[in-house]
Amino acid sequence: MAERIYIFDTTLRDGEQAPGISLNQREKVEIAEQLARLEVDVIEAGFPVSSPSEFEAVKAVAKAVKGPVICALARTERNDIDWAWEAIMFAERPRIHTFISTSEYHMKYQLKKTPKQVLELARDAVAYARKYVENVEFSAMDATRSDPKFLYQVYAAAVKAGATVINIPDTVGYALPDEFAELVKGVMENVPGIENVLVSVHCHNDLGLAVANSLAAARVGARQIECAVNGLGERAGNASLEEVVMIINTRKDYVDLTTGVNTREIYQTSRLVSMLTGYNVQPNKAIVGDNAFAHESGIHQDGVLKHRVTYEIMHPEDVGLVESEIYLGKHSGRHALKAKLEEMGFYLDDKGLERAFIRFKELAGKKKEITVKDLEAIALDEIRTLEELFQLEYMQSSSGTGAIPIAAVKLSREGKSYEATATGDGQVDAVCKAIAKATKVKAKLVSYQVQAITKGLDAMGDVTIKLDIDGHEVVGRGVSPDIIEASARAYINAINRGIQKGLLEKKKLARKAKAGTRSKVSSRKAGS
Numbered sequence: 001m002a003e004r005i006y007i008f009d010t011t012l013r014d015g016e017q018a019p020g021i022s023l024n025q026r027e028k029v030e031i032a033e034q035l036a037r038l039e040v041d042v043i044e045a046g047f048p049v050s051s052p053s054e055f056e057a058v059k060a061v062a063k064a065v066k067g068p069v070i071c072a073l074a075r076t077e078r079n080d081i082d083w084a085w086e087a088i089m090f091a092e093r094p095r096i097h098t099f100i101s102t103s104e105y106h107m108k109y110q111l112k113k114t115p116k117q118v119l120e121l122a123r124d125a126v127a128y129a130r131k132y133v134e135n136v137e138f139s140a141m142d143a144t145r146s147d148p149k150f151l152y153q154v155y156a157a158a159v160k161a162g163a164t165v166i167n168i169p170d171t172v173g174y175a176l177p178d179e180f181a182e183l184v185k186g187v188m189e190n191v192p193g194i195e196n197v198l199v200s201v202h203c204h205n206d207l208g209l210a211v212a213n214s215l216a217a218a219r220v221g222a223r224q225i226e227c228a229v230n231g232l233g234e235r236a237g238n239a240s241l242e243e244v245v246m247i248i249n250t251r252k253d254y255v256d257l258t259t260g261v262n263t264r265e266i267y268q269t270s271r272l273v274s275m276l277t278g279y280n281v282q283p284n285k286a287i288v289g290d291n292a293f294a295h296e297s298g299i300h301q302d303g304v305l306k307h308r309v310t311y312e313i314m315h316p317e318d319v320g321l322v323e324s325e326i327y328l329g330k331h332s333g334r335h336a337l338k339a340k341l342e343e344m345g346f347y348l349d350d351k352g353l354e355r356a357f358i359r360f361k362e363l364a365g366k367k368k369e370i371t372v373k374d375l376e377a378i379a380l381d382e383i384r385t386l387e388e389l390f391q392l393e394y395m396q397s398s399s400g401t402g403a404i405p406i407a408a409v410k411l412s413r414e415g416k417s418y419e420a421t422a423t424g425d426g427q428v429d430a431v432c433k434a435i436a437k438a439t440k441v442k443a444k445l446v447s448y449q450v451q452a453i454t455k456g457l458d459a460m461g462d463v464t465i466k467l468d469i470d471g472h473e474v475v476g477r478g479v480s481p482d483i484i485e486a487s488a489r490a491y492i493n494a495i496n497r498g499i500q501k502g503l504l505e506k507k508k509l510a511r512k513a514k515a516g517t518r519s520k521v522s523s524r525k526a527g528s
């Protein structure tokens, strides 16, 4: 019988480490709830010690999400482990994941510790975490560039101290599939007690081999694969969850493995993560890209029409891609919209539903046919913007041949209004400048991208904007049938993320500190 692979999702932790991503508490819970519907085995909700907002978000996930194990990351420091436990203690099935680097490069240049110290820290951290919880995972960071003999010793110490999961990360995406499989086999053959724990792998995609490496490891006995939706993660990302799962599913005949994932939730999960992180999925991405099931050439279309099996190795329905008809129009009411959204898996609260309803009515007035993708875009935009600090209340922009583009905006934040007008090189530029003026946030535009959500000239526009605020990148996204409004929403979304990340507060504090130093200097001068 096919053996079970446990799917450990790290979208909310390693995935969130991708540049520009910063999910707020509500968004993390939303994604975690979707991951539970996807039926992953473990959700790594975050790294609680990294910031108070991260701690609160992990805690909210642990309290709200039922089903999967909820895991929190911690370095091998006791303080990290205390915070991790505080965050996940209310989870139905909590796990602490502690890690330390074991490669010469990391130990010598980053940690500045001897192998003996690293071994002691690993042992102590696992034992300490076990005082809180039975389920403890230990990772040897940069395992693929570590001395295997030392790696065996560290893993042996972790197992002896009570680790229940031993994770082998290819942190820098350096390994090749055969080589990685050899390493995993080596660990399984040389670490005393390893037969009593779950062996896991965590592969990065720097050489495009994360999925291949994960599969190679599973073929020699690893039984947990760490991955992220849409392959998000540090640098080139982590192994892509949808690829790992669908390979195992489609090639059961060859790999003789199985997962517990409900593959029909894959597409919805990918869309949710893409919208909330601001990371678009490339059209030719395996499994979830727009073209993954599109047959373009005549020969292929002919074959598929005659029999699907000619060119289709998976069915689009298997990953949840269904073309459903919707019968909502400008006469539909709130209840019909709510029912349709819930059927699609979106559960908005009263405030979110009210705003979604207003936008739905506006859209119905402009567009002949409302599609599932339109509704999905509105719902996701509401989920994303519900906790926003600045909200767009009103905007107007005008331009014309020979005229200078001008925009006026009115925003609100905590009951106060902020208004401004500005001119620009184009209407998008003018509206962004007006928002920058109204919010008093100085940001540099790094990139601007627009894509149509559906086909046709009346399609909704989906705008992604990347800003640089004080050297930190933030990504914002907005949708609307009006591209200028979608751009305004994306710009405001990015600014709000900057605020949520504390970037602007840090800037203010730094300015105050500088002003303080200056006034001290000048008063000293005045006194002398």
Ligand code: KIV
Pocket: 014, 099, 139, 140, 141, 142, 167, 169, 170, 171, 172, 202, 204
């Ligand atoms: O890539 C890595 O090594 C990690 C560890 C924390 C598991 O993300």
Ligand code: ZN
Pocket: 014, 169, 171, 202, 204, 233, 234
């Ligand atoms: Zn990683």
